[in-house]
Amino acid sequence: MARSDDGRRNRVFDTAMAAPVVSPRSHFSPSTSGSLNLKSKEDRLTTFSGWPVSFMSENSLATAGFYYLHKGDVVRCAFCGVEVAHWEEGDNPMEEHRRWSPSCPILRKSTSNAGSSTSSSTNANSNPVYDECGLYGIEIRPNSGPENGKPLLEQLGVNKSRGPVHRAFTSYNARMQSFETWPLSLKPRPEELVEAGFFYTGKSDQTLCFNCGCGLRNWEPTDDPWIEHAKWSSQCSFVVLNKGKDFIQKAMSKEQPLLQPEDIEKLGIKEEKQTLKSANSCSTELQQTAKKSPELSSDRLCKICLQEELGVVFLPCGHLVACVKCAPKIENCPICRKPLTATVRAFLS
Numbered sequence: 001m002a003r004s005d006d007g008r009r010n011r012v013f014d015t016a017m018a019a020p021v022v023s024p025r026s027h028f029s030p031s032t033s034g035s036l037n038l039k040s041k042e043d044r045l046t047t048f049s050g051w052p053v054s055f056m057s058e059n060s061l062a063t064a065g066f067y068y069l070h071k072g073d074v075v076r077c078a079f080c081g082v083e084v085a086h087w088e089e090g091d092n093p094m095e096e097h098r099r100w101s102p103s104c105p106i107l108r109k110s111t112s113n114a115g116s117s118t119s120s121s122t123n124a125n126s127n128p129v130y131d132e133c134g135l136y137g138i139e140i141r142p143n144s145g146p147e148n149g150k151p152l153l154e155q156l157g158v159n160k161s162r163g164p165v166h167r168a169f170t171s172y173n174a175r176m177q178s179f180e181t182w183p184l185s186l187k188p189r190p191e192e193l194v195e196a197g198f199f200y201t202g203k204s205d206q207t208l209c210f211n212c213g214c215g216l217r218n219w220e221p222t223d224d225p226w227i228e229h230a231k232w233s234s235q236c237s238f239v240v241l242n243k244g245k246d247f248i249q250k251a252m253s254k255e256q257p258l259l260q261p262e263d264i265e266k267l268g269i270k271e272e273k274q275t276l277k278s279a280n281s282c283s284t285e286l287q288q289t290a291k292k293s294p295e296l297s298s299d300r301l302c303k304i305c306l307q308e309e310l311g312v313v314f315l316p317c318g319h320l321v322a323c324v325k326c327a328p329k330i331e332n333c334p335i336c337r338k339p340l341t342a343t344v345r346a347f348l349s
Contacts, residue, residue, distance in 0.1 A: 304321070
């Protein structure tokens with residue numbers, strides 16, 4: 001279900017600011033009402049009275065850990081709190097659950113059971129799925145189908161394009177300004193969070209990604225915002241463009257509990273040093289090239305911020321006009337004004 005420009009983003013923004021935010025250190029556990037034990041499949045099944053989606057089995061949803069909220073077709077996991085909506089024919093509840101909350105305990109349990117296999121034939125040819133990660137109150141257009149039906153384009157590095165969820169915070173400066181009331185004693189530092197795409201909601205230490213709407217809280221001094229962002233929102237195009245698939249896979253492969261500080265230091269700081277080394281090396285090469293051809297340096301600059309190097313190709317027009325930081329906030333090509341349907345990471349030699 002495509003998202004229309006009918007003001008939904010404004011309503012989503014208000015909802016997201018008030019919605020529960022997942023913790024980097026522990027899953028959000030929804031409160032239960034009445035005498036139901038929602039950790040029990042039988043009790044979850046009782047919540048599906050009046051379920052409106054005829055092609056989606058209540059039993060398969062309950063098996064995947066979901067119970068019905070009696071709001072549209074929104075269901076919530078009783079174990080991790082993630083919400084999914086806008087179901088389409090051919091969707092697999094377990095695969096959708098795994099896509100949006102890969103660390104959920106019920107998924108790890110189902111993976112260890114012999115009867116957890118899923119069919120790939122129905123999902124492989126299904127239409128693109130647009131789910132709602134209701135834990136943040138944010139509608140998310142995924143960059144791919146379920147893992148067993150992953151499009152070839154994504155494997156080639158082509159990411160479907162969508163506009164940012166929180167337009168007011170697309171710029172670095174806007175996100176930084178949101179941290180004016182951030183308690184000085186809290187870590188990570190605002191600069192680190194802003195660089196990773198987060199802005200401050202003004203409540204406790206709750207932060208949201210401007211691009212995908214991912215929300216994180218309960219930050220600890222050893223947390224790396226990029227690692228947590230990749231772990232909890234692996235489909236975010238801002239993370240994909242800036243850090244790459246290898247980084248995301250490394251972040252998602254970490255089992256709970258999270259790594260010890262010394263291990264995080266090995267991953268986080270070491271990788272940061274490697275990134276800085278690579279950036280310095282690239283900068284040196286650019287300076288050497290600029291000496292040979294003064295005009296080339298300006299040609300390589302992002303046409304949006306005029307600071308970073310060009311790094312993203314817009315499709316279908318093929319124009320190369322933005323860096324990895326600016327590309328996620330653009331919906332129409334600045335040159336030809338054509339709507340973007342996908343992006344590809346590009347590296348200038």
